Amino acid sequence: xxxxxxxxxxxxxxxxxxxxxxxxxxxxxxxxxxxxxxxxxxxxxxxxxxxxxxxxxxxxxxxxxxxxxxxxxxxxxxxxxxxxxxxxxxxxxxxxxxxxxxxxxxxxxxxxxxxxxxxxxxxxxxxxxxxxxxxxxxxxxxxxxxxxxxxxxxxxxxxxxxxxxxxxxxxxxxxxxxxxxxxxxxxxxxxxxxxxxxxxxxxxxxxxxxxxxxxxxxxxxxxxxxxxxxxxxxxxxxxxxxxxxxxxxxxxxxxxxxxxxxxxxxxxxxxxxxxxxxxxxxxxxx
Numbered sequence: 001x002x003x004x005x006x007x008x009x010x011x012x013x014x015x016x017x018x019x020x021x022x023x024x025x026x027x028x029x030x031x032x033x034x035x036x037x038x039x040x041x042x043x044x045x046x047x048x049x050x051x052x053x054x055x056x057x058x059x060x061x062x063x064x065x066x067x068x069x070x071x072x073x074x075x076x077x078x079x080x081x082x083x084x085x086x087x088x089x090x091x092x093x094x095x096x097x098x099x100x101x102x103x104x105x106x107x108x109x110x111x112x113x114x115x116x117x118x119x120x121x122x123x124x125x126x127x128x129x130x131x132x133x134x135x136x137x138x139x140x141x142x143x144x145x146x147x148x149x150x151x152x153x154x155x156x157x158x159x160x161x162x163x164x165x166x167x168x169x170x171x172x173x174x175x176x177x178x179x180x181x182x183x184x185x186x187x188x189x190x191x192x193x194x195x196x197x198x199x200x201x202x203x204x205x206x207x208x209x210x211x212x213x214x215x216x217x218x219x220x221x222x223x224x225x226x227x228x229x230x231x232x233x234x235x236x237x238x239x240x241x242x243x244x245x246x247x248x249x250x251x252x253x254x255x256x257x258x259x260x261x262x263x264x265x266x267x268x269x270x271x272x273x274x275x276x277x278x279x280x281x282x283x284x285x286x
Contacts, residue, residue: 017029017047021050023054026050026051026054026055029044029047029048029050029051030044030048030051030055030058030059030062032044033045033062033063033066038070038072038074038075041066041070041072041075042074042075042078045063045066045075045078045079045082046078048063048082052086060087060090063079063082063083064079064083064092064096066079067079067080067083067096067100073103073104073105073107073108074107076100076103076105076107076108077105077107077108077110077111080096080097080100080108080111080112080115081111081114081115083096083115084097084111084114084115084118084119088118088119093115093119094119097112097115097116097119098112098116099112100112100115101113101116101127106134106136106138106139107138109131109139110136110138110139110141110142113127113128113131113139113142113143113146114142114145114146117145117146117149117150124146124150125146125147125150125151125152128142128143128146128147128150129155131143132155132158133161137166137167137170140162140165140166140170140174141170141173141174141177143158144158144159144162144173144174144177144178144181145177147159147177147181148176148177148178148179148180148181148184149180149184151181151184152185153185153186153189155181156181156189156192159174159177159178159181162174163175163178163196168205168206168208168209169206169208171205171209172208172209172212175200175209175212175213175216176212176216178193178196178216179193179216179219179220182220183219183220183223187224187227187254187257187258187261188257190220190223190224191261193216193217193220194217194220194261194264194265194268197213197214197216197217197220198213198217198268198272199213200212200213201213201214201217201272201276202272207278207280207281208280210278210281211280211281211284214269214272214273214281214284214285217265217268217269217272218265218269220261220265221262221265221266221269224258224259224261224262224265225258225262227254227255227258228255228258228259228262231251231252231254231255231258232255234251235248235251235252235255238251273285
């Protein structure tokens with residue numbers, strides 16, 4: 001490894017080493033965790049899968065030391081991500097994740113947030129809310145991912161505030177999380193996405209976010225179509241069981257609402273496509 005002077009040479013060497021079952025190859029990867037160049041340390045962390053199985057305690061000690069002492073935030077974040085993924089049930093993982101929340105680097109803080117949300121589930125939502133107003137795109141994107149999975153209607157305000165403030169590419173990422181968030185809410189609340197996606201399609205922003213508007217609007221249409229099918233199945237089941245009329249009437253009301261939204265979105269999509277002039281967007285529209 002030390003005889004590979006160029007970055008691409010080292011990357012190729014790591015590709016070969018991590019596939020090898022040879023003890024010498026495993027030891028070489030572990031030793032590279034102490035390399036003077038941070039990019040080599042990052043490649044070593046990414047190549048630890050076999051080493052972890054072969055020498056679990058040594059790897060755990062080394063990776064924990066990297067997180068605690070490395071001066072490069074990318075390395076600390078990568079080490080913490082490895083710890084959260086591979087030692088989820090270890091008692092010390094919780095301590096390290098909480099330490100990560102106090103790191104001066106947003107990259108490390110974001111990794112800690114994601115790890116806590118994974119290990120604590122809905123309890124991680126409370127912690128994520130504390131960072132909803134951070135002026136960092138990295139944190140905004142991670143908070144958005146957490147809200148997409150665990151968020152409640154009150155968390156919608158985060159997306160309303162963050163989306164206009166992000167650069168176009170980061171906005172694209174947060175829009176995906178918004179969609180996940182909305183489709184986890186009630187049918188009526190999910191409809192808030194219609195206007196947001198339509199506004200993005202009509203905006204003067206980058207074509208990639210305009211295209212995202214089309215994709216997500218179509219995704220919302222599919223969501224309502226799926227809901228219609230789910231509700232129809234529930235209604236049929238109730239009819240077979242001769243269940244209460246009130247429950248059936250509510251399900252029919254919900255189903256009709258979803259049918260109406262599916263039809264509304266379909267009409268909007270057709271109109272928007274007919275009026276679309278962006279050549280980059282048109283390449284992807286069918």
